[in-house]
Amino acid sequence: MNFKQPLWQNLFRPKDDRISEVTEMWMSTPLFEKIPRKECRELVKTMHPRHYKKGEKIFSSGEIGASVVLIRSGGVEIIAAEKLLAELCPADFFGEVALILDEPRTADAIATEESELIFFLRSDLEEWVKRSPRSGAQFMLNIAVVLAARLRHTNILLSLQNS
């Protein structure tokens, strides 16, 4: 009898090697700084991997956002007002504002090649915060740090443009 594929196994359970790899990727981002690896791993199991073709739109400016996205493989361009803001590669993340605000996205995101993206939804974050308030609070603090850094960067760019 093959016990590796038991009859009553959970058919919806994601495979372990992908979870380990994605956990390591998230742990290397500032969003998961000081969050226990075990917690991050549990959270990764609830995240949503999706595949995009080259040139496919991930989201558009004006659409309501609901998640932060991690690039597992491939590449993504962030474009706002027809200007290229960033070219992102594996282990980069984008769209983190949507975890905090129920507001429309401010830029377009387009896959530059065949890409696998991991979506971490606001609803999953809310459930996690209820389940693990301590780690949830740390995660919120990390988001605040990331957003503050982005704001600071934008301010510097603006002041440079003005001067």
Place this chain on the structure above:
Amino acid sequence: MIQLFFNHPLGRTITVFSLICTSILLLAILLSPILVPLILSFALYAILEPLSEALERQGFSRSASSLTVLLLLVSIATMIISVLLPHLATQLSTLQSQLPGVWQSMMSMGNELFNSLGIDISTSSITQHFFTQANDWGSTAVIQGSNILISLTVFLIFVPIITFFLVRDYHSFRNYMLDKLPNSNFEMGWLIYHRVAHQLQEYIRGIMIQSSIMCVMTSIGFYIIGLDSPFLLGATAGVLNLIPYVGPLLATVLPILMAVSEVPIELWLIGSAISVILIAQIIDSMIVIPSVIANAVNLHPLIVIMGIIVFGNLFGFIGMVIATPTLSTANIIYRGLYQGIKTRCDLKIEHTTEN
């Protein structure tokens, strides 16, 4: 013309919304034999999910927390079967035996009233026919009530099992289903689902707490004033409270009839029964509803009442109970779809204009 309809955000929303409603209706027809236990299990899941989450926070695994919740549910079910249900059944049979007395008492009251007004219609065939008919309806309602109690016993066995699997696997199953959405609608689908789930959970938890409080308050009240079958009448008031607006009105009928059935007629008992219901309703409206189900349903009262009548006509008592959450869900889905489709259409128009 048709092209114009499908290009307009409203036309598209109506089309997609109609397709979703049709699919849900077909699914409901397919699942009709187990629909009631399923609805009950989902209601219990909405109540027990926070408990399961709390256990997980204490370090329990998902399976262990689900099993603990199941054991708790089975304990409560066993307690209901062994303690409350026989007691309620006894009270129900007492009520059934008292019904002829109730109608008899009402007939004498009517005769006295008409005699005092100088009208002699005590032997009127119309009055006789009305009271005979009312007696038949009352007896049928009591027999149906007994059948409901039997079905409830069967549900008490199956519902905990379905609830256990919902608590343990619902999240995984939901993720599996929603991940099937196309990339372009993935985030919008999740947003709509999350809003629907949040509002439904709030409503179910709120209405269950409200009904339990109503049941306890009226039972104690009826017991204090010395009305027969106080716990059955309290339980009926609690269950009827699941139906917004109409339920509380229906809940007043049975206690008043019970008070009227006392021979000789005691006016203070009728007044006390009405007072108990009124006080319970005032506490419910002023304290319970604002704190437990405020904003859980953003629907106009007229729409809710019309929905209750239509659903009640189509699906009976269960239809009346599920009318409000169903309408609320439909409202959120429609608004979410319209918002998403309109944004897409606006972006498309902007893009075309720029080109």
